[in-house]
Amino acid sequence: MAVSGFLKTMQEIKQAEIADHRRRMPLASLRREAETLAAPPDFKAAMTAGTPADIGIIAEIKKASPSKGDLRADLDPAAYARIYETAGARAISVLTESVYFKGGLADLKTVCTHTGLPVLRKDFIIHEYQIYEARQAGAGAVLIITTMLSSDQQSDFIHLVKELDMAPLVEICSEWEMDQALTTGADIVGINNRNLSTLEVDPNAAIRIAPLFPQEIIPVAASGFSCRKDIQTGIHAGIFNFLIGESIVKSEDPDVFIRSLKNDD
Numbered sequence: 001m002a003v004s005g006f007l008k009t010m011q012e013i014k015q016a017e018i019a020d021h022r023r024r025m026p027l028a029s030l031r032r033e034a035e036t037l038a039a040p041p042d043f044k045a046a047m048t049a050g051t052p053a054d055i056g057i058i059a060e061i062k063k064a065s066p067s068k069g070d071l072r073a074d075l076d077p078a079a080y081a082r083i084y085e086t087a088g089a090r091a092i093s094v095l096t097e098s099v100y101f102k103g104g105l106a107d108l109k110t111v112c113t114h115t116g117l118p119v120l121r122k123d124f125i126i127h128e129y130q131i132y133e134a135r136q137a138g139a140g141a142v143l144i145i146t147t148m149l150s151s152d153q154q155s156d157f158i159h160l161v162k163e164l165d166m167a168p169l170v171e172i173c174s175e176w177e178m179d180q181a182l183t184t185g186a187d188i189v190g191i192n193n194r195n196l197s198t199l200e201v202d203p204n205a206a207i208r209i210a211p212l213f214p215q216e217i218i219p220v221a222a223s224g225f226s227c228r229k230d231i232q233t234g235i236h237a238g239i240f241n242f243l244i245g246e247s248i249v250k251s252e253d254p255d256v257f258i259r260s261l262k263n264d265d
């Protein structure tokens, strides 16, 4: 894959991190541990439950971002997980990338032990090792970024995620990545308004691309959603699930804010 810009940096960071993690726990041991654990909460069922009248919010634990710097660096993941669940989020996304997003696998584990909702491992997946790590931490879903992977790699990762009783959220950021997502076995497709190579936001990408997918694909819109009006635009385009980080984390009262995203009044 010809990754560039931010994704290239991220690829290098991840290669070093995986090598380090593998020295501490070899893949075979991690796999054995992951395979003894009970199946996690069902992320695909959660996304299937999204309807125009009852949208699904995947609320994100995001302490910082590469484009904005610190959002809420001291955020308490356990407390936020409980607030998100009480407010009616349908799933929780946890950044496990540490350099730019200030997240970690520890945050993922904490959230998984403090919620009954399915939890997404949000990271830059380039090796199967990271998929086993997600399962071992208790995740019910793993983000798979199309831009970073060849078709063969992507198809292997999607199949492994499903085999481990998790769901792949397959992310694309443009029309020309649709084919690769569809031919590699994606059934839940995240359309990211932010291009991860340039970090630029195209506020209309998700609503433009979602209607192009076949009916059986569940679209999830991601990035830049900050009010009920944005959500309504998505609903009109046939999107009933939204992944939202920054605006929730920055809000003064995430409980009230999530409720305001879900309802018209």
Ligand SMILES: O=P(O)(O)OC[C@@H](O)[C@@H](O)c1c[nH]c2ccccc12
Pocket: 060, 062, 122, 123, 171, 192, 196, 222, 223, 224, 225, 243, 244, 245, 246, 247
């Ligand atoms: O904070 P926002 O604008 O609501 O966006 C959330 C989510 O879409 C974003 O965190 C994201 C989408 N895809 C990613 C891939 C890697 C890291 C982060 C992301």
